[in-house]
Amino acid sequence: MTNPIKTQRDGAILQVTLDRPKANAIDLQTSRRMGDVFAKFRDDPDLRVAVITGAGEKFFCPGWDLKAANDGDAVDGDYGVGGFGGLQELRGMNKPVIAAVNGICCGGGLELALAADIILAADHATFALPEIRSGTVADAASVKLPKRIPYHIAMELLLTGRWFDAQEAHLWGIVNHIHPAADLMHAARAMADLIASGPPLVYAAIKEIVRDAEDSKFQDAMNRITKRQLASVDTLYSSDDQAEGARAFAEKRDPVWKGR
Template sequence: MSTVEYEQRDGVARIRLADPERGNPLTPSTVGELGRAVRRARADDVHVVVLSAAGRTFSVGGDVSAFAAAADVEQMVDDLAESLHRVVSDLHRMDAVVVSVVQGTAAGAGVPLAAAADLVLAAESARFTLAYTRIGFSPDGGSTLLTASLGLHRALHLALLNPVLSAEEARAVGLVARVHPDAELDAAVEDVVATLRAGSRTAQVAAKHLLRETATPAAEAALRRETLSIRARAASADGREGVAAFLGKRPPHFPSSTP
C-alpha cells in the first residue's frame, strides 16, 4: 500500500503523507516514496508544491520499533538518514515554492521535514518536538539547518531539552509562517497557493534560491554530518537504551549518564 499520495494540476503538486493510522512515520519505504514524489514534482516543473499529511498527525518521525528490530541499526539509520536528506536537498533546490501544512504533532524528523518547505502553515492544534535525545539519538533530517531559521540558542533548546512547541510558540520563534484555526487551515492553504500562482514565478525562484543559499551555504555538508552522527548514536549503548525505554514506555537510564 502506498504511504505517499501525489497529485498535480494547474501548476500545483500536492504531496501527502498517507499512513495516518500509524501517525505517518518516516519509514524507509515512505521516505523512498516521498523522494520519488518530490522528483516527480521537479520533472513536472510545477510552480507550487504543497506538502501535507493525512489524519490528525503530520508525522511522528522515525519508526522507533523498526530501529529496535533492525539487525544492523547503524546501517539502517545511515540509509534512512541519507534518503531523507536527499528529499530535503531536493525540496531546497527545486524551483517550485514549497508550502508545508502541519496539523497535530510533528515529532523527530517530522519537524525538519516540515521546515524544509519555504513556507510553513500550521493549524492551532499543531505541536512540534525534536525528541531525538530522549532516545539517545542526535538530530537528523536537516535539524541542524534550523540554526539558520531559528538561531543557535533556540535550536539548541529544541535539540537538548526537547520541549513541545505549540503552533503559536513555533510561529513566535520563526519555525512557522502562519497559524490558523484547524477548521480554516485548508482554505488558508488555498489562499497562499493562489497568491503564489498569481505572482512572478521567476522572481519567486530567484528570491528562494538567494535567501536559502545565503542562510545555509553548506547545507549538504551539514546533512552529511547529521547522518554520521545519528548512525553512531543509534548503535551506541545510549541509543539502544533510549529505544528500549521508548518502546517500554519507561524513563531511560542512559549508561553515559551513570556516575
C-alpha cells in the same frame, strides 16, 4: 502495502499527503517514494507550488519510524534521492513548497516541515525534537534551527527535546501563520494559489540565491548574481517573462507569466 504518499494535482499545484497509519511515520521505503514525488514535481514545468501535509487530524508526521528501525531499517540507510522525507536534500528544488502542519510534528517530521519554504500550522499542532530521548541527534534541525531562530532557544529545544505548541512556534518564527484546524487546508490552498499566480522564474531565482548565499559574504553573493553565475538568474534575465513584467507595468495591466 498501500502507497503511503497520496498526490492530488490541481492546475499548477500539487498536494502531497503523507498517509501512513497510525502516525504517518517515515521508514526508508516511504522516504524513497517521497523523494520520487518531489523530484517529479521539481522537474514538471506545469507544476509551480507543492503543499505537503499529513492525513487525518492528529499527526502531521512524527519523523523516523522507530518500529521499522527496530525491525532492520538502518538509520544511515538509503533514504532516496531527496534524503529523509524526500525534500530536505533534494538538489535543484527551485519551486516553492508549503507545509500545512495538521497535528503532531516532531523529530524528522519537524525537519520535514523546516525543509519547506512556508509553514502553516493548525491551532492544535504541537512540536518537538525528541531525538535526544532515543539516543540520537536531530541532524537537520541541528544545522537549521540555530540559523533561523535565537541560538539559545534552538539549543534548548535540541538539548531538552521538550514539546511546544503552535503559539510558541509562531513566536519564534518557526511557523508563518496559525489557523483553526478546519481552515488549515483552505489557507494552504489560498497561499498556494497566490504563489502559483506569480512568476515561476523569479521564484526559482529567489530559491537558488537564498541557498547559494547562506554561507557567503554579501558581496560575493551579489557578484555571482550580477555576473549571472547562477543558472536560474541567468535564465530569468534572458527570459520572455522578464520582458513581460516590464511591458505589463508600462501598459498598466497584470502580467501573464509563461515560465520561459
